[in-house]
Amino acid sequence: MRILRYKNKRETIVLAALADDERVYDLPHSDFMELVYASEREGKPTIQYVKDLIAGQEPIEEAFDELQLAVPIAAPEVWASGVTYEKSKDARNYEATAGKLDADTFYDKVYEAERPEIFFKSTAARTIGPGQPVYLRSDSDWQIPEPELGLVLSKSGKVLGYTAGNDMSCRDIEGENPLYLPQAKVWKHSCAIGPVILLAEAVDDPYSFDLACRIYRSDEKVVEGTANTKQLKRRFDELVEFLARDNELFDGTVLLTGTCIVPPNEFTLKEGDRIEIEISSIGVLNNPVKKQESKIPTAH
Known part of the structure; x- marks a missing residue:
């Protein structure tokens, strides 16, 4: 499981997951560390937390190679x-x-x-x-x-x-x-x-x-x-x-x-x-x- 950030059609930076089948799923978090914090609160490994989030969710229309990618984390x-x-x-x-x-x-x-x-x-x-x-x-x-x-x-x-x-x-x-x-x-x-x-x-x-x-x-x-x-x-x-x-x-x-x-x-x-x-x-x-x-x- 891979995590990315991309700029959508509204010019907003979105956090997303790239599944093993190369489909992209939006995530309800603003950045990578917020995702990690949320998984810790749930008591789950981050990978399992992400899998649970995208289960039953439809991927976005765009393919991964069509996205305008942003830096995946704003590393301090x-x-x-x-x-x-x-x-x-x-x-x-x-x-x-x-x-x-x-x-x-x-x-x-x-x-x-x-x-x-x-x-x-x-x-x-x-x-x-x-x-x-x-x-x-x-x-x-x-x-x-x-x-x-x-x-x-x-x-x-x-x-x-x-x-x-x-x-x-x-x-x-x-x-x-x-x-x-x-x-x-x-x-x-x-x-x-x-x-x-x-x-x-x-x-x-x-x-x-x-x-x-x-x-x-x-x-x-x-x-x-x-x-x-x-x-x-x-x-x-x-x-x-x-x-x-x-x-x-x-x-x-x-x-x-x-x-x-x-x-x-x-x-x-x-x-x-x-x-x-x-x-x-x-x-x-x-x-x-x-x-x-x-x-x-x-x-x-």
Whole structure:
């Protein structure tokens, strides 16, 4: 069972369920967390609560692929994990050493360390959903998407569901100096999540998700990569535990769990590109790439 939000003909955002038969059913709640709270009051798993709600109900007329989807949850905070896959470690080393892959760096250390890398990624105002453009940072010349599985969390750290995420990254800024990480990761429209939230109760093994990333330029596929969450170095409960240490989590927080798909080192995104991030049982997060106007102030 998957949960989504879409804009109806009256331009109203509606919460809905996407059943296994791909039919869409409107739900009598305003957002994902309200749905979770209601299921808790009923003493039911969220998936059973949703099944009871839509039992005997007619689906909407529109098919899922005809809907104008919105971001599935207005996450108060989005956090991200780094160097959780070996491929990510190698890519970060390449950036930090100008291609000298035999040189040990702090990325090697954090890959093996007890403490994982976790960093703040986005707020609700900076996070976009399916079909909306991700923005290129104006002061970077080497930018890529980072396709990741996202965990939707409660304030207690419980995993409520799974979604697809795009942790846009500036490889040149991060490679120049690790202290520049916030600037390499956080800017307007630098994070996308969606298209839906797959309820946690519907997942038998979260370490068996297949991930794929495809990048199109002028309708031609120029990058494609695949991975599986079984390749993760760290467990999800480990990442959540470190995120929650001496930290306040908010209901609906999203934690991105790292990437194992990195485009070739010579590749950088350009305006007009289109990014598809697909995760099995979740769906395809589709976003165009847009160049925003430079916000660098000019000297007077």
